[in-house]
Amino acid sequence: MADIRRRMWSVAGLLAAATLSSGLLTTAANASDRDALTAKVPPIVGGQPAKIADHPWVVYLTDTQGNQFCGGTLAKANKIVTAAHCVSGEKPELVQVVAGREDKQTSEGKVAKVTGIWVHPNFQNANSGADVAVLTLDQELQQQPLAVAEKGDTSLYETGKTSTVLGWGATAEGGQASQTLQKAEVPLVSDQECQKAYPQYKSDAMVCAGLPQGGVDSCQGDSGGPLVVENKLIGIVSTGNGCARPNAPGIYTRVATYHDDVQAQLGS
Numbered sequence: 547m548a549d550i551r552r553r554m555w556s557v558a559g560l561l562a563a564a565t566l567s568s569g570l571l572t573t574a575a576n577a578s579d580r581d582a583l584t585a586k587v588p589p590i591v592g593g594q595p596a597k598i599a600d601h602p603w604v605v606y607l608t609d610t611q612g613n614q615f616c617g618g619t620l621a622k623a624n625k626i627v628t629a630a631h632c633v634s635g636e637k638p639e640l641v642q643v644v645a646g647r648e649d650k651q652t653s654e655g656k657v658a659k660v661t662g663i664w665v666h667p668n669f670q671n672a673n674s675g676a677d678v679a680v681l682t683l684d685q686e687l688q689q690q691p692l693a694v695a696e697k698g699d700t701s702l703y704e705t706g707k708t709s710t711v712l713g714w715g716a717t718a719e720g721g722q723a724s725q726t727l728q729k730a731e732v733p734l735v736s737d738q739e740c741q742k743a744y745p746q747y748k749s750d751a752m753v754c755a756g757l758p759q760g761g762v763d764s765c766q767g768d769s770g771g772p773l774v775v776e777n778k779l780i781g782i783v784s785t786g787n788g789c790a791r792p793n794a795p796g797i798y799t800r801v802a803t804y805h806d807d808v809q810a811q812l813g814s
Contacts, residue, residue, distance in 0.1 A: 617771025
């Protein structure tokens with residue numbers, strides 16, 4: 547599998563990224579990254595505005611300067627589930643979580659500091675699986691958490707099942723980041739079809755979602771955000787070949803596979 551990660555810069559790298567021209571990515575690997583973007587780099591492709599009141603558990607991650615670089619899901623009052631590649635190697639004090647804020651230009655909601663970062667021990671990169679992390683916050687948030695898919699939730703992963711992905715990422719490949727929360731509905735793709743698009747696809751670690759003709763997808767800046775089916779977190783925005791390309795569905799972390807590990811971090 548080619549380098550199709552959706553995260554480009556580390557949190558510290560956002561400062562250097564600010565010197566680049568708006569929306570321009572400088573390397574081939576960066577051009578298909580889906581997460582560490584400044585507010586000037588694009589949201590979900592083919593989506594529509596979403597109300598934070600309808601999705602109170604969706605959050606976004608920022609550096610200490612307030613630059614958004616990934617998404618996440620509130621799974622417990624003080625715990626956030628996100629992608630490992632969003633925070634691997636980062637120091638907790640350099641990451642913040644913003645909850646209850648639909649428009650990034652406002653001061654609504656709550657900004658929480660991160661006191662701990664757990665990255666799945668099997669994580670190497672977004673292409674190899676185990677792309678899941680849990681953040682511990684310095685406070686308990688008032689927003690309603692989202693349930694995490696369990697190993698027995700096989701029906702939630704049925705081919706063709708409609709899923710919802712949310713985020714503040716790019717609205718077009720190489721485009722600008724959304725200032726407001728976006729959502730899109732995409733059908734789950736069979737393991738066989740995803741294997742055709744990505745030969746190294748791992749069905750036990752990943753799940754794909756998208757349309758054969760493309761046009762609807764998560765994109766840069768959406769990494770770590772939720773893929774939801776029937777009010778459960780079944781996937782985490784992880785990787786993909788560009789954004790919304792034909793026959794190139796988005797790849798998401800298969801949350802049910804890692805339920806026990808995540809639950810251990812969430813506690814009782």
